[in-house]
Amino acid sequence: MQETVTPSELDLALVNALQLRPRAAWTELAPLLGVAASTLARRWDRLTGAGLAWVCAAPGREFSRGRATAFVLLRCRPGARSRLADRLSKFPETATVEVTGSGSADLLLDVLAPDLPSLSRFLTGTLDQLPGVTSVSSLFATSLYVEGSRWRLRSLDQSQLTALGNSASTAPESVHTRELDLVDHALLDELVRDGRVGLAELGQRTGTSPATVRRRLRRLTDSGILTFRCDVAAPLAGHPVPVSLLAQVPARDIGTVHRTLAATPECRLVAGVTGPANIFATLWVHDIGDIQRREAALCARVPTLTVTDRIVGLHTVKRMGHLLDHEGRRTGVIPISPW
Template sequence: MVSELDLALVHALQVRPRAPWTDLAPLLGVTAVTLARRWERLTEQGLAWVSAVPGPAFSRSGCTAFVFVRCAPAARQRLAEQVARLREAVTVELVAPGSADLMLDVLAPDLASVHRFVNEDLASLPDVLAVECVFATSLYAEGSRWRLGSLDASQLSVLGRSGTTTTAGGSISDLTEPDHVLLDALVKDGRTRLAELAELISSSAATVRRRLNRLMASGVVAFRCDVAPTVSGLPVAVTFRGRATASDVNHLHRTLATLPECRLLAAVTGPANVLATYWLRDIGSVQQRETAACAQLPSLDITERVLGIHTVKRMGHLLDGDGRRVGVCAIRPW
């Protein structure tokens, strides 16, 4: 069972993923020890986890692509598991049969790396029949900004922001080898303690703190708290692909991103220049969300509805059929 305290804890960690338990305890009205135990149980059961992800600077110096893969029906699960082992495919989702069988989120340092992944690593797999790749030109909403909605306005006011001002002036090309070692560990567990991280690079906790603060302030890295559908209460994932006039695309953050349950929203290349993912309570909500989206953006023409069946991998974390985390296949988009 997921309690109200569990939900509040997850929401607090979505706002401040690495916050000390002592900071969150007064807000949630329990002891730090209680929060630590609750979080341990949630992570052990695969219901929630914190991980390092590319920050806002990645969209400037890195490359984000969405890849749609066709394969033989009998090969869907096998191919999804194969692709999940590839580092560039940070998210792998089995979708309802249609124009695609798999949908991938691909992060790479540059266009050449995406091209190499799609045309060599992915296309060489024997089960792949066809591949479509579109690139994000602007990212208006993504997983680290999504919130559970369990805390009230007064609690959020007390919680405040992370305390780190992001300038987004960094570049992934500026990363050092110690930075990569730290990020590799934080992709697996974003709440790894400073002392443990310090051991990895033979340094002090104070030095690690300064390194992490620099990486976050520069926008190179961010942290996010992900959850299983048992926690979110939103088991249905749908991705809309559509066309909107060029003049309206820049208004996406004021229209489609404001709709409830928006998980991802991007302007992309190709004839369908808008891609939006929503987490919903049931299948019946798909039509409601599409209607609301078209009302918010009248020029939008929905051309495809991609229904998620099973997320095999989300930002490097392997999930079972119920969306619980069962392992990690480390990613290194930096």
């Protein structure tokens, strides 16, 4: 049974700092937050033990160029939704599983695969065959403009933000990445479970040296194949309402949509997708009424944009491989392996 933890202001500041620097050493963060490194380590252990926050590896912005991502809108028979959500969460291909309450889907999935044939086999050979599924509609990601590692708790003051530096605001460099080898995959397998595992420990687990681990992680992150994210449970984030918008906009205005949404604190994800709608975006809004306000503000900024669907999340069963309970706290992990 998880410990009940009431987060303090220090806890919130710690999580915000790790959102900016997910693998920062406690000794780096201690002067900034005004406490001892041992205090930060102890606080982090309590937060992770309570399922309120965690750091993990996830696909970076360049993932969609060489691999395959699909946002899947799934319809099911009455009464089958909860059972299907639980079953779908067991597949490593389903990075995220969300039970929805409106829009064109009963379940919304984020499916990741190493390539298009692998993605196709999962969609047609697995999803289509599940009992209770009545329809499967897939939106293939063509570009990933904003992803979950950019969302912030916003608990630090400006001086602390300046001292940390928002490394996530800078786009990945153009670094050529060769085909991933066994060591790369072993590192990724460890880091999707716990993104704060130290270099020495990673070296032992993967049969290599800390220097090799450091070099490989730098290459994977600089290339945009890999990113690290500090994720939070719903109670820590203020119980936001997840809403995914499908929208259509002329190609010439996609950049404006991207920049507008990226500047919105509630934005979690923006992707270019195939199909009648060419934009898929996810926001964490304060309440149901905020959905219309955010949509109106977006359309005022981009008059050529038409929102075609609004999918409201009721319960996130799984997020980037991490299993969540009905309160949104992490209870376990089924590691993704899309690389």
